[in-house]
Amino acid sequence: MNDVLLETHLPGIRRIHQGKVRDIYEIEGKLLLVATDRLSAFDVIMSRGIPGKGEMLTQLTLFWLRFFESDIENHLITADVERMPAVLHPFRRQLQGRSMLCRKASIFPIECVARGYIAGSGWKEYRQTGAVCGQLLPAGLRQAEKLPQAIFTPATKAPKGQHDENIDFERAAAIVGRDHAARLRDLTLRLYAKANAYANSRGIIIADTKFEFGLYEGRVILCDEVLTPDSSRFWDSARYRPGTSPESYDKQIVRDWLEQQPWNKTPPPPELPDDIVNRTAARYREVIELLRKP
Numbered sequence: 001m002n003d004v005l006l007e008t009h010l011p012g013i014r015r016i017h018q019g020k021v022r023d024i025y026e027i028e029g030k031l032l033l034v035a036t037d038r039l040s041a042f043d044v045i046m047s048r049g050i051p052g053k054g055e056m057l058t059q060l061t062l063f064w065l066r067f068f069e070s071d072i073e074n075h076l077i078t079a080d081v082e083r084m085p086a087v088l089h090p091f092r093r094q095l096q097g098r099s100m101l102c103r104k105a106s107i108f109p110i111e112c113v114a115r116g117y118i119a120g121s122g123w124k125e126y127r128q129t130g131a132v133c134g135q136l137l138p139a140g141l142r143q144a145e146k147l148p149q150a151i152f153t154p155a156t157k158a159p160k161g162q163h164d165e166n167i168d169f170e171r172a173a174a175i176v177g178r179d180h181a182a183r184l185r186d187l188t189l190r191l192y193a194k195a196n197a198y199a200n201s202r203g204i205i206i207a208d209t210k211f212e213f214g215l216y217e218g219r220v221i222l223c224d225e226v227l228t229p230d231s232s233r234f235w236d237s238a239r240y241r242p243g244t245s246p247e248s249y250d251k252q253i254v255r256d257w258l259e260q261q262p263w264n265k266t267p268p269p270p271e272l273p274d275d276i277v278n279r280t281a282a283r284y285r286e287v288i289e290l291l292r293k294p
């Protein structure tokens with residue numbers, strides 16, 4: 001199926017949230033996370049979707065949940081529409097392949113970020129202070145350089161429209177409690193290291209990523225999307241050169257094109273041409289195939 005799904009319509013099912021990419025529903029006390037084909041760039045949702053994107057992101061999350069099965073319990077109940085509540089069956093065309101029925105957890109209100117390389121907001125903070133989230137780093141690091149060891153750099157979860165704020169471990173401990181903060185830090189770094197080592201063997205660097213954990217029946221479980229291009233920086237190992245800003249695997253084509261348009265980065269965005277849409281879809285496919293290849 002090559003249709004693009006920009007928004008889900010599930011009459012009778014309660015939609016509780018709409019993110020930039022996903023539509024979230026609540027059903028029988030559980031969560032239904034549906035990844036649409038929406039694409040955002042510079043925090044603005046594009047008017048055209050990317051064919052196959054929602055399904056690819058969901059399949060990648062499912063892949064990582066399985067990959068981490070021996071490391072941590074997760075929120076997945078099923079990704080098979082036929083095993084979901086019967087009221088969802090009429091919507092199988094919208095849902096199959098791109099949705100996950102999940103246990104509803106109490107999400108810890110911090111973003112659990114691991115960084116193995118210095119990029120994005122980490123690079124910005126390092127340039128200003130020489131530290132990231134209160135952790136002093138060696139002097140003279142270049143942009144995108146590999147860190148001597150990966151670091152845990154938590155952030156607050158900002159309300160819609162605002163940017164997350166990087167915080168140090170002490171503030172994370174004040175928010176979620178010291179024992180939980182230590183547990184989340186250790187899990188974040190362990191999962192990141194395992195995933196990055198695996199990705200490296202496929203020619204991909206995971207520069208950084210964000211996990212979300214929650215409490216479910218008293219246990220810490222892995223929630224949300226996992227190690228997708230939307231929650232991580234994926235770089236092509238073959239083209240990696242510290243000192244430059246590496247192209248991100250997914251959105252670079254769109255960003256480059258948008259930069260050439262007369263546009264002030266507020267809605268409405270210019271409409272992406274076919275060529276840009278198709279090349280972006282191909283890039284998503286490429287990274288996902290590299291990672292999932294047996």
Ligand SMILES: Nc1ncnc2c1ncn2[C@@H]1O[C@H](COP(=O)(O)OP(=O)(O)OP(=O)(O)O)[C@@H](O)[C@H]1O
Nearest residue numbers: 018019020021022075102103104105107212223224
């Ligand atoms: N198992 C779960 N239990 C409870 N909440 C969950 C679970 N998994 C994910 N969530 C929450 O569901 C929401 C998913 O929202 P989503 O990521 O689509 O949008 P967003 O974070 O608001 O915006 P963005 O598009 O920038 O990511 C998040 O608030 C996440 O914490």
Ligand SMILES: [Mg+2]
Nearest residue numbers: 019020224225
């Ligand atoms: Mg999110």
